[in-house]
Amino acid sequence: MTDREIFEKLEEVREKGTPVCLATIIETMGSTPREVGAKMLIFTDGSTFGSIGGGCGENQVRSAAFRCLLTEKKTEVIEVDLTDDLGTKGGDVCGGRMKIFVEPHL
Amino acid sequence: MQKRINELLSRGETFCLATVIESPLAALPSGSKTIILRNGEMEGPLAETDWKEEIRSQAFLAFRDRKKKLLEYHGGMKIFFDILMSDIKLLICGAGHIAVPLARFARDVGFYVIVVDDRPDFAHPSRFPECEVIAEDFIPALRRIPVSSTTFCVVITRGHEHDAECLQEILGKKSDAAYVGLIGSSRRVRFVVEMLSRQGIRKDRLDNLFTPIGLPIGAESPEEIAVSILGEMVCVRKKGPEQARLLRRAVGVGL
Structure with missing residues (x-):
């Protein structure tokens, strides 16, 4: 998805009053699946639009998004570590780390 | 906001x-x-x-x-x-068997993809998810689509007459595209380029055409060819057209 498609979707769902969370990669260290600035929208039913890389990273972001949307109702910065040995847990063997800003649009 | x-x-x-x-x-x-x-x-x-x-x-x-x-x-x-910034657009002329993986990979890489073909069975949305698909004659379709420094164009139609008419529209636009690539054997390519030159297309634009299209990685299957074309476009986007030409010249490819 391009930035325009992400922001258009964000506006479209906000006009309907649907809560949604925007996740943006704000910093990377080492080798990561997506670049700084990559964005993804996460909805309360767990569905997503766009991508920040897939795999475990995305699952961690989804959990943070649920906290943001359903319980804490405030922004969060999460750090995703992709250096896990041989990726046995979820296949994330990119070797890098990334910081992701998660912001609720309620 | x-x-x-x-x-x-x-x-x-x-x-x-x-x-x-x-x-x-x-x-x-x-x-x-x-x-x-x-x-x-x-x-x-x-x-x-x-x-x-x-x-x-x-x-x-x-x-x-x-x-x-x-x-x-x-x-x-x-x-x-x-x-x-505004979308980086990929305009694919010709919805044949290379267009399908090319459109799919280009979406993954972050291009906004437009596919044009005059055959509705080929230019069909089911073949190109998440892409804008235009089933219409090439010339009227291309007249409507603006081309700018953020537009990449790939000409892969089923025949050289269609290649020539697409290129005539694209290269005849007011602004330069970021990249224009033409598929084909060197004989077919030479034929098309000579024809466009006779039709008065600017020489600098013909010289800047990437043809035969794609990085020289020995691609044969449609998917491999799509990778080779996309590799070239990523290079132009990230490093500029000169580096992409340098890679071609290194192995003696191009006009």
Whole structure:
């Protein structure tokens, strides 16, 4: 998805009053699946639009998004570590780390 | 703010969006956003602070270096400088067997993809998910599609007459495209280029044509050819057309 498609979707769902969370990669260290600035929208039913890389990273972001949307109702910065040995847990063997800003649009 | 961002993006503007990530100030909560335009105009809460000039100069550095960045200030203030720009478009003329993987891979790489073909069975949305598909004769379709420095064009129609008419439209536009590539054997390519030259297409634009298309990686299957074309486009996007030509010249490919 391009930035325009992400922001258009964000506006479209906000006009309907649907809560949604925007996740943006704000910093990377080492080798990561997506670049700084990559964005993804996460909805309360767990569905997503766009991508920040897939795999475990995305699952961690989804959990943070649920906290943001359903319980804490405030922004969060999460750090995703992709250096896990041989990726046995979820296949994330990119070797890098990334910081992701998660912001609720309620 | 959301509406304003979309308005700027749909106008094709490039601008900086500064988002407060962490903040010790209640008046400037995390998530607040400020737009900094190329001309330095600012819209949003950071424009009302003492750091206005600092934010503006950081945005200018981000424009210059095409680099998005996270900065930390005294007191625990963290700001993310994002650069938002209009879509990078890929216009594929010809919806045949190479177009399918090319469109799919290009979407994954972040291009906005438009596919044109005069055969509705080929230019069918079911073959090109998440793409804009136009089933129409090439010339009227291409007349409507604007081409700019953020448009990549790939000409892979089923025959050289269609290749020639597509190129005539694309190369005859007012602005230069970022990339124009033409598929084909060197004989077919030479035929098309000579024909366009007789029709008065500017020589510099014909010289800049990437043909035969794609990086020389020995591609044979449609998927491999799509990878080779996309590799070349990524190179043009990230490193500029000169580096892409250098790679071709290194193994003696091209006109």
